[in-house]
Amino acid sequence: MSCRRTGKVSLMIDGELAREEAAEMAQHLAACAVCQQAREDFLRLRQRLVSYEHAPDLAAQRQALQNILASQPSAHAVDAPPQRQKGDAARRLREQLADIFRAPQHARALLAALAFVVVSLIVLTAYLSLRHTKEGRDTTGEVAVVSQKDEARDGPRESGGNVGDAQPSPEPVKGVMPNDRNNPAQPPKTKGRAGRRVDLSSIASAGNRTRAAARNSVPEIAPAGDNENETTASVPGMDRAPAGGAPLQTARHVEQAQLLLRAFRNARPAAQGRVSDIAYEKERSKRLLYQNIVLRREAANRGNLPVEKLLSSLEPILIDIANLPVKPAEDDIRSIKERMQRQNIVSMLQVNLVPASRLN
Amino acid sequence: MASEDEEFAVFFNDLYPSLCRFLECMLGGREHAQDIAQESFMQLYRTGWRRFPPGEARFWIYRVARNRALNELRKGQTRHRLFEKVVDALRPSRVLNPEQEFEMGERTGLVSEMLKRLPEHQRAALLLREQAEMSYREIAGVLGVTESKVKVDIFRARNALRERWSKTQNAQTRLEQ
Numbered sequence: 041m042s043c044r045r046t047g048k049v050s051l052m053i054d055g056e057l058a059r060e061e062a063a064e065m066a067q068h069l070a071a072c073a074v075c076q077q078a079r080e081d082f083l084r085l086r087q088r089l090v091s092y093e094h095a096p097d098l099a100a101q102r103q104a105l106q107n108i109l110a111s112q113p114s115a116h117a118v119d120a121p122p123q124r125q126k127g128d129a130a131r132r133l134r135e136q137l138a139d140i141f142r143a144p145q146h147a148r149a150l151l152a153a154l155a156f157v158v159v160s161l162i163v164l165t166a167y168l169s170l171r172h173t174k175e176g177r178d179t180t181g182e183v184a185v186v187s188q189k190d191e192a193r194d195g196p197r198e199s200g201g202n203v204g205d206a207q208p209s210p211e212p213v214k215g216v217m218p219n220d221r222n223n224p225a226q227p228p229k230t231k232g233r234a235g236r237r238v239d240l241s242s243i244a245s246a247g248n249r250t251r252a253a254a255r256n257s258v259p260e261i262a263p264a265g266d267n268e269n270e271t272t273a274s275v276p277g278m279d280r281a282p283a284g285g286a287p288l289q290t291a292r293h294v295e296q297a298q299l300l301l302r303a304f305r306n307a308r309p310a311a312q313g314r315v316s317d318i319a320y321e322k323e324r325s326k327r328l329l330y331q332n333i334v335l336r337r338e339a340a341n342r343g344n345l346p347v348e349k350l351l352s353s354l355e356p357i358l359i360d361i362a363n364l365p366v367k368p369a370e371d372d373i374r375s376i377k378e379r380m381q382r383q384n385i386v387s388m389l390q391v392n393l394v395p396a397s398r399l400n
Numbered sequence: 401m402a403s404e405d406e407e408f409a410v411f412f413n414d415l416y417p418s419l420c421r422f423l424e425c426m427l428g429g430r431e432h433a434q435d436i437a438q439e440s441f442m443q444l445y446r447t448g449w450r451r452f453p454p455g456e457a458r459f460w461i462y463r464v465a466r467n468r469a470l471n472e473l474r475k476g477q478t479r480h481r482l483f484e485k486v487v488d489a490l491r492p493s494r495v496l497n498p499e500q501e502f503e504m505g506e507r508t509g510l511v512s513e514m515l516k517r518l519p520e521h522q523r524a525a526l527l528l529r530e531q532a533e534m535s536y537r538e539i540a541g542v543l544g545v546t547e548s549k550v551k552v553d554i555f556r557a558r559n560a561l562r563e564r565w566s567k568t569q570n571a572q573t574r575l576e577q
Contacts, residue, residue: 386533
């Protein structure tokens with residue numbers, strides 16, 4: 041059996057479909073077994089290619105770099121293959137290092153510098169671990185109400201990832217739950233990866249609906265208590281995870297996050313004098329952010345360290361995307377894309393992605 | 401080490417492993433992959449890598465590396481034993497059946513074996529998509545083709561690998577029985 045839309049499955053998993061097409065394809069996928077099988081096969085192939093075993097030859101890498109840096113850059117393009125150095129640069133470096141360590145005053149200064157670096161690393165590690173613990177406690181009260189757009193109007197950009205999504209709310213809700221128990225009026229804050237203080241209240245402040253209309257349509261979120269299960273049920277649009285259903289939810293969440301990050305990464309830069317419109321990606325990121333917080337905490341409670349680590353790596357990027365203005369500057373978008381590339385976050389999500397169908 | 405050299409070293413160490421992996425999959429041999437990777441970076445360094453806008457140097461490197469790999473393949477200078485075996489096996493008198501192909505794949509890596517069966521342009525497009533995570537537009541720029549061609553090549557490569565994988569899995573099942 042074949043389906044004429046199988047070609048679009050290939051575009052879909054690469055995030056190359058327009059939103060309307062992606063929404064249409066998602067509907068088709070739900071009903072077409074041929075395309076579902078194709079999608080699963082393509083994703084499995086992707087995993088194999090991404091995890092293709094390649095043991096890096098570090099010695100060759102170092103030697104290559106030394107050879108390159110020892111050559112002189114020229115103003116003109118060089119067509120002929122460059123000549124390889126015979127290790128002169130390495131020998132010079134060794135001689136210089138030997139001279140440095142031979143002199144006693146240099147040795148003492150180097151030891152002092154080394155001791156300083158070690159102490160700094162210890163202090164930094166302790167500070168980061170304390171901050172991580174504090175953020176984990178703060179997250180309990182950081183569940184904010186997210187304004188929701190009509191999903192039928194906008195449509196999902198990625199396919200398949202929205203099957204398990206929450207039902208859309210017809211009315212957006214505006215509000216922020218207090219994080220600091222001592223000061224309820226203080227908006228909750230969390231620290232982004234770049235060190236900026238991120239105000240979660242800004243995430244919830246989208247849309248122009250009145251608070252009264254919102255209150256009539258969607259119930260307010262209860263304050264987060266000590267009970268973890270209440271927190272799970274409090275996240276808007278998310279059902280309480282059934283026992284044994286956490287791996288399936290996590291797999292779907294990872295799949296949706298991967299598709300979002302691919303779409304964000306592949307978004308074309310705006311033309312000269314214009315700004316990019318990332319309202320859809322921003323909204324998706326908000327949804328995925330709250331889901332990510334809940335799933336990360338569940339993984340931590342279950343002692344599933346690899347999943348917790350993966351979701352912890354993903355979270356700052358979701359925060360940054362969600363905090364972008366609707367029409368952000370290209371530099372902000374580029375900075376997030378560069379961070380995604382440095383972290384290889386999309387590859388990490390790909391390698392850890394298990395097709396949700398396997399968990400059924 | 402000067403500051404500019406340090407930045408280049410960071411860029412090099414970040415990109416070198418993934419470029420080597422791409423070239424290894426293209427050529428079927430590690431040694432030639434490392435040679436071509438070093439030559440490509442050397443060319444970039446000597447040309448003046450700072451003149452590229454942020455992010456553009458990466459695409460330039462892949463373009464240069466891929467062109468060099470293509471030259472190697474056309475000249476037939478790849479000496480990897482597996483590649484020669486595959487070439488020999490493709491002669492009419494020694495075409496591999498799926499069982500033989502599976503056995504060879506078990507020794508050398510099924511993925512590598514099946515990639516070599518793809519036309520070079522499909523192989524390059526698929527590897528740039530899956531391993532280098534480039535968008536279709538970026539891949540079109542690296543390969544010097546249109547986006548439409550990239551879409552078609554990637555889909556055909558996936559379909560071909562999918563069918564071949566299914567055949568080898570069936571062969572494995574038959575061997576195990």
